[in-house]
Amino acid sequence: MEQLTPKQIVTELDKYIIGQDKAKRAVAVALRNRYRRSKLSEELREEITPKNILMQGPTGVGKTEIARRLAKLVKAPFVKVEATKYTEVGYVGRDVESMIRDLVETAVRLVKEEKFEEVKNQANDIANRKIADIMYSKSKLVKSEEPTNYKEILLKEVIDGKHDEDIIEMEMLEAPKSIEIMGAAPDANLTEMFSGFLPKRKKLRKLSVKNARKNIIAEESSKLIDMDAVNEEGIARAEQEGIIFIDEIDKIAISNGKGNGPDVSREGVQRDILPFVEGCTVSTKYGTIRTDYILFIAAGAFHIAKVEDLIPELQGRFPIRVELKNLTKDDFLKILTQPKNAITKQHIELLKIDNINLSFEKDALVEIARIAELENESKENIGARRLYTILEALLEEVSFEASGQHPMTEVVVNKDFVIRVLAPTIKEHDLSKYII
Numbered sequence: 001m002e003q004l005t006p007k008q009i010v011t012e013l014d015k016y017i018i019g020q021d022k023a024k025r026a027v028a029v030a031l032r033n034r035y036r037r038s039k040l041s042e043e044l045r046e047e048i049t050p051k052n053i054l055m056q057g058p059t060g061v062g063k064t065e066i067a068r069r070l071a072k073l074v075k076a077p078f079v080k081v082e083a084t085k086y087t088e089v090g091y092v093g094r095d096v097e098s099m100i101r102d103l104v105e106t107a108v109r110l111v112k113e114e115k116f117e118e119v120k121n122q123a124n125d126i127a128n129r130k131i132a133d134i135m136y137s138k139s140k141l142v143k144s145e146e147p148t149n150y151k152e153i154l155l156k157e158v159i160d161g162k163h164d165e166d167i168i169e170m171e172m173l174e175a176p177k178s179i180e181i182m183g184a185a186p187d188a189n190l191t192e193m194f195s196g197f198l199p200k201r202k203k204l205r206k207l208s209v210k211n212a213r214k215n216i217i218a219e220e221s222s223k224l225i226d227m228d229a230v231n232e233e234g235i236a237r238a239e240q241e242g243i244i245f246i247d248e249i250d251k252i253a254i255s256n257g258k259g260n261g262p263d264v265s266r267e268g269v270q271r272d273i274l275p276f277v278e279g280c281t282v283s284t285k286y287g288t289i290r291t292d293y294i295l296f297i298a299a300g301a302f303h304i305a306k307v308e309d310l311i312p313e314l315q316g317r318f319p320i321r322v323e324l325k326n327l328t329k330d331d332f333l334k335i336l337t338q339p340k341n342a343i344t345k346q347h348i349e350l351l352k353i354d355n356i357n358l359s360f361e362k363d364a365l366v367e368i369a370r371i372a373e374l375e376n377e378s379k380e381n382i383g384a385r386r387l388y389t390i391l392e393a394l395l396e397e398v399s400f401e402a403s404g405q406h407p408m409t410e411v412v413v414n415k416d417f418v419i420r421v422l423a424p425t426i427k428e429h430d431l432s433k434y435i436i
Contacts, residue, residue, distance in 0.1 A: 006032050009073065016069050016341060017062045018334045023322045026053050027070050030295060030320070034241065049292055052277060052317055054249075055299040056307060057324025060383020063299040067245040076241040077107035077234075083252045083298075088268025096272040100282045100291060103242045108234030108286055112225075119224040120217070127216035131209055132158045134168050164210040171202040172215060231286040242294040246273070250300030253309035270311045277317040327376070327383055332369035335384055336360075343387055347395060354402035356409055358395075363415035368394070371418075371425060394421050 004012075009028035010021070017024070030051060037048045055063045064080060071078030079102045086096050116123075132155040139150075147153060157163055207215075252266040276282070279292030298318055307315065327335070336344050344360050351358045372386045382389075398411055 004032070004035075004074070009070070012073055013066060013069055016339050017065050018338060019327070019331050020057075020062050020066065020324050023055055023057075023062070023066055023324055026320050026322045027066055027297070031070060031074065034295070038240075049279065050295040051320050052296040052298070053320045053322065054307065054318035055297065055322055055324060056302050057299075058301050058303075058326060058381045058383055060381075060385040061324045061327055062384070063324060064245060064247060067243060067297045067299075071243045074241070075110065076243055077103055077110055077238050078243045078245070079103045079106055080245045080247060082247050083249045083269065083273075086252075086269050086272070088272060096269065096276065097282055099244055099246075100276060100289060100294075101284050103244055103294070104235060104238045104284045104286055104289055107238035107242060108231055111230050111234045111237060115225040115230055116218075116221045119221050123217045123220040123224060124213070126220045127213045128155060128158050130170075130216055131163075131168065131212055134170055135163065135166070135209075138168070158209065161210075164208065166209050167206055168209055168212055169204060169206050170212055172205050173219065174201045174203050235284075235287050235289050238294070239289055239291075240293055244294055244296050246296060246298040248300055249298040249310070250302040250305045250307075253300075253302075253305035253307075267311060270314050274311075274313055274317070277314070326381065327373075329366075329369045329373040332372045332384070332387060333365055335387060336365050336368060343391060347391060351395075351398065351402060351411075354404040355406060356398065356402050356411055358398070358411050359413065361412065361414040364413045364418050367415045367418045371422060375425070390422070390425075393425075394418060397421070 006025065006028035009031055010024045013024045013028070030053060033048075034050065037045055040048070055066075057063060068078060068080065070076075079099060081099045081102070086094050086099075132151065135158070136151050136154055139154075252269045254267055276291045276294075277296050279290065281288050281290050296318070307321065336342060344365070348358045368387070368390055372390055375386050375390070376382065394413070394417075
């Protein structure tokens with residue numbers, strides 16, 4: 001993160017997200033401020049907390065993608081939650097505290113993956129030797145027929161992957177059974193907690209050398225790393241670098257100041273979220289975590305409710321507010337062509353598997369962008385997701401007929417192709433101008 005200035009962060013986000021410069025600038029500055037804070041004295045660092053961000057804009061314009069790409073850019077623990085899935089304390093449903101536990105789980109998993117990568121070569125060597133030993137012990141060669149260095153030859157062949165498809169029999173640890181309490185659904189956290197007290201059972205299994213190697217590497221990696229240190233680092237990383245994206249926060253706002261019916265529970269959820277955004281201590285199975293320095297990014301369309309309908313205390317904890325704009329025809333055209341993971345590129349690569357060489361002409365992309373803008377204006381505005389709907393309809397016949405059994409076939413999508421396939425949609429828009 002040290003080398004990424006706000007401008008560089010925005011440049012990286014531009015590779016995947018079109019437009020929404022204000023939102024990108026806001027998150028870029030928030031991320032850089034984390035690095036700046038880490039360079040201060042401990043006394044001053046304690047006083048500086050993240051400036052949480054509230055994004056307002058319709059669905060499909062990039063709110064979630066900005067936050068997700070931001071976290072991925074700096075390998076920060078990230079969780080996306082939906083405010084509507086939580087219920088006020090005392091109601092049946094998911095409690096707000098679970099978002100913090102989810103963040104810690106994500107952080108611990110990230111650290112574990114990094115530590116596994118560090119010991120991967122060592123674990124791989126152990127796995128190859130164990131497999132060679134199993135194959136050597138089960139060898140059908142008579143001792144007198146074996147070359148003097150047969151075990152070394154076998155080990156080299158295993159390392160070179162010559163036996164990857166061979167089947168061997170080996171003992172493996174059984175996965176702990178799910179723990180169910182009084183008819184409730186099995187709980188993964190309880191299962192993991194109690195599995196430490198239960199004896200580990202092994203089971204004889206037949207599997208390919210390739211799969212056996214994966215299992216042994218995972219088992220040996222766990223032995224080579226200090227899990228207590230992993231948990232501590234996971235907690236620290238969640239505290240200092242964690243990002244929680246709270247989507248659909250407008251759905252728990254109380255519109256027009258009403259407080260009857262389900263609105264009471266909505267306000268309760270807001271009040272339950274408040275302590276975590278303000279900063280508190282939460283107990284998890286990995287240890288306690290302070291939420292003071294977690295960056296919270298909230299988002300919502302705010303079509304019916306307004307930002308002002310959130311409780312004042314919660315509004316005050318999101319001082320940075322950015323409004324994301326509706327996508328235009330030009331935006332759609334850029335989305336179809338510019339991002340690294342552009343949807344057109346995805347379709348081209350998918351159909352190559354079945355020997356279809358798909359290509360899009362510029363006039364076709366312009367027409368698709370035009371239709372996407374019209375669809376969002378005349379129907380529900382679903383942002384960039386409209387392109388998925390249009391392209392799936394456009395390429396349905398091509399995808400259905402492709403089987404991979406024929407030589408490479410050229411399919412060129414031009415404007416005429418788009419108009420012919422999407423004629424019903426285009427006709428609907430043509431007729432709409434005559435309807436008052």
